[in-house]
Amino acid sequence: MIPFVKDITFEYGACDQVSPLIRRVVANNPGPFTFLGTGTYIIGKGQVAVIDPGPDLDDHLEAILAATAGETITDILITHHxxxxxxxxxxxxxxxxxxxHGCPPSRIGAADGVVVEADEDESFRPEIVIRGGEIIRGPGWTLEAVATPGHTLNHICFALHEENALFSGDHIMGWST
Incomplete structure (x- = not known):
């Protein structure tokens, strides 16, 4: 039996300091695929990156903006669409x-009407297309894109070099396989 750790202490709308360079805000969208809610991660201090801003919820947007008040969000990184x-x-x-930043959605099978991705954000179009190995930098932080197709065809993880941390999106989930 895999010992999944399902205990997490947080409050919707609050910002938790996870490590010196990482903060987390959890969206209020609990469900079978989101567990208690989508984790949005803020990387750095002053000039920051946001990884996976989450679902289009006004209260979550305001929580991210409150968590970064007085700072500049320079980059938004998307693990998948x-x-x-x-x-x-x-x-x-x-x-x-x-x-x-992100990897554009694949449209394999779209011509014949077959949908290969469930619950996709059909409007997602990154303005900066990234591939595995590419680097996004800010003051005091370095994120490397790691191509990880599988959960979706356009899935990208992000490795934070300074803390040896990996943001896996839904490629790895702590409560299921």
């Missing part, structure tokens, strides 16, 4: 001017 990870990227960009 599911409805619980990427839809808030556009509204967050509109409020901050940050650049949206």
């Amino acid at each position: 599911h409805a619980d990870h990427s839809p808030l990227a556009g509204p967050l960009k509109a409020r901050t001017g940050a650049r949206i």
Whole structure:
């Protein structure tokens, strides 16, 4: 039996300091695929990156903006284009001017009407297309894109070099296989 750790202490709308360079805000979208809610991660201090802004929920957008008050969000990084990870990227960009990075959705099978991705964010279009091995930098932080197709065809993880941490999106989930 795999000993899944399901205990997590948080409050919706609050920002938790996870490590010196990582903060987390959990979206209020609990469910069978999101567990207690989508984790949005803020990387750095001063000039920051946001990984997976989450679902298009006004209260979650305001929570991210409150968590980064007095700072500049320079980059928005998307692990994949599911409805619980990427839809808030556009509204967050509109409020901050940050650049949206990600791997564009694949349209395999789209010509014959077959949908290969469940619950996808059909409007997701990154303005900066990234591939595995590419680097996104800010003051005091370095994120490397790690191509991990599987959960979705366009899935990308992000490795934070300074803390030897990996942001896996839904590629690895702590409560299921």
